[in-house]
Amino acid sequence: MSHPHSLVHFLRHVSFPPDPHLLPTALKSCPTLPLARALHATALAAGVARDPFVASSLLHTYLRFGATVDARAVFDGTPRRTVVGWSALVAAHAARGDAEGAWRLLGEMRRGGGVEPNVITWNGLVSGLNRSGRAWDAAAALARMHGEGLLRPDATGVSCALSALGDVGLVSVGEQLHGYALKAGCSADACVVTALIDMYGKCARAGEIVRVFDESGHMDVASCNALVAGLSRNAQVSEALRLFREFVGRGAELNVVSWTSIVACCVQNGKDLEAVELFREMQAQGIEPNSVTIPCVLPAFANVAALMHGRSAHCFSLRKGFLLDIYVGSALVDMYAKCGRVRDARTIFDAMPSRNVVSWNAMIGGYAMQGEAVTAVRLFHSMLMCKQKPDPVTFTCVLSACTQAGLIEEGQCYFEEMQHEHGVSPRMEHYACMVTLLGRAGKLDEAYDLISDMPFEPDGCIWGSLLGSCRVHGNVDLAEVAAEKLFHLEPENAGNYVLLSNIYASKKMWDGVNRVREMMKDVGLKKEKGCSWIEIKSKVHMLLAGDDSHPMMTAIIEKIKQLNIEMRRLGFVPRTDFVLHDVEEQEKDDILAVHSEKLAVALGLISTSPGTNLRVIKNLRICGDCHEAMKFISCFEGREISVRDTNRFHHFRDGKCSCGDYW
DNA sequence: ATAGGGTTAG
Structure with missing residues (x-):
């Protein structure tokens, strides 16, 4: 049955009536709605459409394509309308978010059909409503199922409802359900345990998730994964890492979801280098990344400008066909843009089979970061032409593009349009x-x-x-x-x-x-530690201001001293006014010398062959002194240097910066 | 006919 088309062809062209035993098989593997309709026509022409097996297959095939009207018509033509067919119809309506339609059907089956819903009918209703984001309706359905007094919700229903409650943060109802599960004796069910951990995690109850996990007493992989995700959501990254290591040590059979969870956990909590390492380790363990893992790990590559890692994730995605996935595509656009490869980002963007607001925002934001304001604005207009509705993030990108390029009237214009034409209220970042x-x-x-x-x-x-x-x-x-x-x-x-x-x-x-x-x-002052990353031969080096732990620090300092001498000789004056004033005058030069971006560039200069471009990422804004120094170094050493700070890219070349000193 | 865990932009 691997070639449904040939089967359909066969059924349409045989000169004797199609076998009712063959039609259900054909319907099961039927790939499109028009073909299903064609098979239906064949069945009608042959007079076998009311055969119980054929009718049931038609019903489920129509529901598979979301054709609820066709499904209902088939069902009504069925000689005996059973609870199975009714349940399937109810579940399908619920899964489309049509709570009213689902409830209507439920009433109809009892009054018109004289059929009582069973636990599967109710579970299908709760599950469908949950999956279509109708969390309140799902919770209400479960409550009503319980209230009917005839049916006790089972583990399946409880799991679905818990999942819905977590999404809307209804922790009090979740707690009641937890209590019910304990009474009903399904609190040890693996799905219920996982759903409880998930629900408490989404409701910021970090203590509860660990307690539920410990009390469950056994290692279910989905529970482990929910635990890691829950800890991640509540910023408990060290605890998540510790437990993950423990699971590995105890020989738990972790899967691609487990590894993806811990990678995502690190990325979402600012541990980019750990994420990169875990991604490597996962593959060493023989677990292959899938189309969810890739968008999880890409921000880590983007944050530390690990372009080589990012490229290999791109190639991997290409081989696996993941480029069709909108999450993968959007994350690649962002990664290339953040690595300064806005043209590569655009290539990915143009090749995406479909784009959502995130894809557009990533691309517009990429141009903004490069200071290519005109292109960013032009792309914003293309977005509108493509009928893509902008969101608050879109305007953050557009306005920041205007800011980089000093497009004052344009920026003011978009600020007005945002509110009056697109119905987006300005938030803190727009005012900023x-x-x-x-x-x-x-x-x-x-x-x-x-x-x-x-x-x-x-x-x-x-x-x-x-x-x-x-x-x-x-x-x-x-x-x-x-x-x-x-x-x-x-x-x-x-x-x-x-x-x-x-x-x-x-x-x-x-x-x-x-x-x-x-x-x-x-007052006790806190200075955020300056931190820069540079990728040299596929290895990312992290350099901290005032920290001499890098193995090549002696050579780095030597290089900086040598550069300082050359700069002085050529008339470059250090901008000491960017240093804290509580430092003695003669110390200022030394303090300046250890800004992390300078350490990174010095390391780059001594570790790569002459002429190689350098890419540095920095966690703070570049200071005026370093900005001047980079211009000088680009000229003196004959290198192109790009520095991405929290704000934008600075491309230094031949003694000039792409920002035109407007930043 | 029904169930639990991981994803992109600022």
């Missing part, structure tokens, strides 16, 4: 983009007015953006306003004090400088 857009262009008062008119409380990013712009344009008054808010919102953020101090210093307002310095002594 607008404040940056106006502030960079020197329209500080307009930026301040916008903040004042915000319908909700501005956060630290908003005021931080204003403060940064005040630094660029030397506005002390607004800087003091912004800084006061920031000292309140994020008192431990060292950068804010430094910025304000720098603004005072640039105006020679030494009283202000001293005042800020005093404040810094009083």
Whole structure:
């Protein structure tokens, strides 16, 4: 039966009536709805459509293609309408999210058909509603099943309902169901245990998930997986890793879902290098990644710019046919864009068989990150032409593109259009983009007015953006306003004090400088550790500011010293004003020397052959001094260097940067 | 005819 087409061909062209024993087999493997209809016509012509086996096959085949009307017509023509057919119809309506239709059928079967629903009918209803995202209806259906007093929900129904409750965060109902499962004696069922772990995990009850798992007392792989996912959701990455290692050690039969879960867990909790390592280990264990694993691991490659790993995931996906998958495609677009290969990203994007809002956002965001604002905006218009509805993320991408390129009127235009033409209310990040857009262009008062008119409380990013712009344009008054808010919102953020101090210093307002310095002594400051990644010969190196643990650190420092001498000789002046002011003047050079992006570039210079391009990723924004230094190094060493900071890409070449120093 | 676990953009 591997060639249904030939079978259909046979059935249509034989000169004697088709065998009712053959039709169900043909229907079972029938690949399309039109062919099913053709087979139905054949059956009618041959007078066998009412044969119980043929009719049942027709019913299920129509339901498989979602053709509920055809299915119902066939069912009504059936001599004896049994609970099996009714159940299938109810489940199909529920699975399409048609709760009302499903309930109507349930009533019809009892009154019109004189058939009582059984536990399978109810379970099918709960399960279908759950899968179609009608969580409330699913919970209500289970409650009613219980309320009817005739049927006790079994493990299947409880599992489905728990799954639905987790999705909408109805933990109190979930707890009641947990209690029912204990009473009904199905709380040890493997599916119920897994569903409980899943439900508690989605409702932020990290303690409960471990308790349920421990009490279950046996190692079911799906429960293990739910546990890892639950811990991941609740940011307990070390606990998840510890348990995963324990499962491996105890010889649990972990599958591709288990490995995908732990990889996803690491990626979602900022442990990119661990994710890369686990992905490698999974394959060493003989578990082959599938089309879910790939989009899980790709962000890890993107975050540390592991282009070679990303490329091999691309090739693997190509061989496996995963490029047809919208998740895989979107994640590849994002990965290439974040590795600075926006053209490769575009190739993937153009070849995708279908695109959703995530795919478009990834591509538009990719251009924005490159500072290719015009292309980003053009693509946004193509998106609208393709009838793809934009979402809040789309506008974050479009507005940030405008910000990078100083497209002020355009940005303001999209900010208006977003609200009035696309019905997207501005969120914090949209205001942050607008404040940056106006502030960079020197329209500080307009930026301040916008903040004042915000319908909700501005956060630290908003005021931080204003403060940064005040630094660029030397506005002390607004800087003091912004800084006061920031000292309140994020008192431990060292950068804010430094910025304000720098603004005072640039105006020679030494009283202000001293005042800020005093404040810094009083509060416990937290500086986020600068961290950069560079991929050299398929290996990703991580370099931390002020950390000398890299095995090649002596050579790296030597290289930086040598570069500093050359820079000095050629008239390059270090921008020491980007350093914290609580550092003695003579130390400033040394502090600057260990910014992580410089360590990464130095390592790249001494580990690759002359002329090789270098790609560095950094967890903070690049500082002005490093920006100048990169320009110099690109020229002096004859290298192309790209640095992706939290904001965008900087491509250094022949002493110039692609951002045109506007950042 | 019904069941539980992993996925992409900012």
